Amino acid sequence: MARTDHPPAAARATALPRVSAAGRSVAPGTRTEVIVASSPATTVLGPGGPGHEQVVLCQDRSSGLRAIVALHSTALGPGLGGTRFHPYPSEDAALADVLDLSRGMSYKNALAGLDHGGGKAVIIGDPRRDKTEALLRAYGRFVQSLGGRYVTACDVGTYVEDMDVVARETRFVTGRSEHSGGAGDSSVLTAYGVLQGLRASAERAWGSASLAGRTVGVAGVGKVGRHLVGHLVAEGARAVVTDVDAGAVQRVLAAHPGVEVVPDAAALVRADLDAYAPCALGGALTDEVVEVLRARVVCGGANNQLAHPGVADALAERGVLYAPDFVVNAGGVIQVADEVDGPVPERARERAGRIFATTQRVFAVAQEHATTPVAAAEHLAEERMAGVARLRDVWLPRG
Numbered sequence: 327m328a329r330t331d332h333p334p335a336a337a338r339a340t341a342l343p344r345v346s347a348a349g350r351s352v353a354p355g356t357r358t359e360v361i362v363a364s365s366p367a368t369t370v371l372g373p374g375g376p377g378h379e380q381v382v383l384c385q386d387r388s389s390g391l392r393a394i395v396a397l398h399s400t401a402l403g404p405g406l407g408g409t410r411f412h413p414y415p416s417e418d419a420a421l422a423d424v425l426d427l428s429r430g431m432s433y434k435n436a437l438a439g440l441d442h443g444g445g446k447a448v449i450i451g452d453p454r455r456d457k458t459e460a461l462l463r464a465y466g467r468f469v470q471s472l473g474g475r476y477v478t479a480c481d482v483g484t485y486v487e488d489m490d491v492v493a494r495e496t497r498f499v500t501g502r503s504e505h506s507g508g509a510g511d512s513s514v515l516t517a518y519g520v521l522q523g524l525r526a527s528a529e530r531a532w533g534s535a536s537l538a539g540r541t542v543g544v545a546g547v548g549k550v551g552r553h554l555v556g557h558l559v560a561e562g563a564r565a566v567v568t569d570v571d572a573g574a575v576q577r578v579l580a581a582h583p584g585v586e587v588v589p590d591a592a593a594l595v596r597a598d599l600d601a602y603a604p605c606a607l608g609g610a611l612t613d614e615v616v617e618v619l620r621a622r623v624v625c626g627g628a629n630n631q632l633a634h635p636g637v638a639d640a641l642a643e644r645g646v647l648y649a650p651d652f653v654v655n656a657g658g659v660i661q662v663a664d665e666v667d668g669p670v671p672e673r674a675r676e677r678a679g680r681i682f683a684t685t686q687r688v689f690a691v692a693q694e695h696a697t698t699p700v701a702a703a704e705h706l707a708e709e710r711m712a713g714v715a716r717l718r719d720v721w722l723p724r725g
Contacts, residue, residue, distance in 0.1 A: 377429070378397065378398050378429070380395075381394065381424075382394065382395045386465075388460070390456060390458075391464045391468075392450040392451065393447055393468065394450075395446075396445065397428060397475060399711060400443035401443055401711040401712075402711055403441040404474055405443045405477065406443070406444075406477045406662065407427065407444060407478070408481030408662075409446075409448070410448045411448075411482070412450070412453075413451060414450050420448045420450050427629055427630060430446075430630055430651070431445060431446055432444025433652045433703065435656075436706075437652065437688075437706060437707050438663075438681075438684075439680070440659065441663075442477070443711075445475075445477070446481075447469075453483040457483075459491055462491040463491060465495075466496040469492065469495075476498065477498045477500060478501075479499070479658075480512060480658075486501060486503040486508065486511055487503060500662040500666055509661050509664065509674065512657075512658035513550045513658060515657035515660065515674060517554040518557065518657050519654055519656055519658075520627045520657070521557040521558075522681040523649045524601060524603070524625045524649075525537065526681075527601065527685065529686070531622050531623050531647050535682075536562075537561040537563040538561060538562035539564075540563045540600040540601060541563070541564045541597075542563050543566045543567070543588075543595070543601070543602045544568075544603045545567075545595075545626070547575060548606070549605075550655070551605030552578055555582060555585060559584070565582070565585045566587075567594075568587065568593070568594045575587055591606075595615050595618055596619075601621050601623040602621040603625055603626035603627065604626035604627075604651075608631060609630065609633045611641070612633040612637065613636075613637065616640045616644060616646070622645070622647060624641065624646055624648045624649065627654075628651060628655070629655065630651065635700075650699055653681065653684055653703050654681055656678070657681065660674055661678070689702075691705070691706060
């Protein structure tokens with residue numbers, strides 16, 4: 327497969343230095359260990375991940391709550407990110423996930439132009455079995471104890487009705503239902519943003535932003551993927567889907583009978599696709615997947631799609647155009663950030679529409695500096711975080 331947008335990895339220059347939130351150039355992998363206990367009701371884990379400001383373990387024995395909140399950066403404002411409820415095999419696995427997710431939120435929020443830093447939370451457990459009012463309210467009290475440094479919302483395993491319960495204990499929550507003053511399901515706008523990323527990718531790959539006649543494989547059709555399929559059908563694209571949940575697949579087929587179904591993700595990545603959209607859990611793009619992937623474009627709604635950083639280079643070397651997940655799946659966080667100021671759906675949708683231009687900019691910077699779209703996007707995000715953080719040196723009178 328011929329590659330037209332990136333030179334070989336060996337030819338890439340180190341033209342994009344990493345920039346810290348304080349405005350200093352830093353080497354990749356530099357560790358910043360700023361661990362601050364903000365409440366006696368929380369246990370602070372240390373050290374955090376590379377650059378993480380604060381990592382907090384939350385436990386409430388009576389409700390069975392075990393949660394971890396990670397704040398990667400508050401350079402742009404309070405950390406904003408959803409709460410994932412998942413049956414992790416261990417606390418170590420949960421910690422690794424929340425560190426990755428919170429870091430991704432810093433970049434996502436920066437590139438979306440939001441005045442929010444990167445935060446994320448995970449609750450350890452099976453949401454179908456362990457989720458109770460008491461547990462969610464206990465979690466809300468821990469969020470409140472952070473004093474506004476972290477604002478939570480929905481993610482995998484949590485829904486708007488859950489945020490309504492959490493909101494009974496904390497004011498630092500968004501993603502609530504419309505009848506509770508929120509904006510409703512954020513996965514709708516997430517899917518719209520992914521569509522904009524796909525259109526920008528199509529323009530870069532094939533010279534036209536139209537998806538008509540293109541075959542797009544969607545892995546995971548529970549939340550974002552289901553809405554994305556609707557957009558693809560409306561755009562005239564051919565959608566091929568898979569999901570481990572047979573019920574999710576049936577709901578998509580009921581709405582869109584012409585959609586094709588394959589048994590699993592392994593079959594999907596080997597299919598004759600123009601674009602592949604991972605919309606389930608992270609880590610979908612492994613070395614093995616890259617070897618067999620036939621799509622020219624990868625652009626989906628899942629977080630942390632790369633199994634390891636080297637996958638970005640591997641995709642580029644095979645001529646696959648990768649739209650970084652933290653660029654294209656920002657529609658949901660744009661909506662929940664908009665809700666903080668009082669939801670205005672038209673305003674949030676217009677802001678999510680800008681993901682098209684942001685994705686174009688990322689591709690242009692990657693080409694200009696002979697690097698991957700991931701490196702380009704991270705540089706642009708770090709540049710904004712550093713620039714805004716410098717403003718703290720400017721004294722403003724109080725009152």
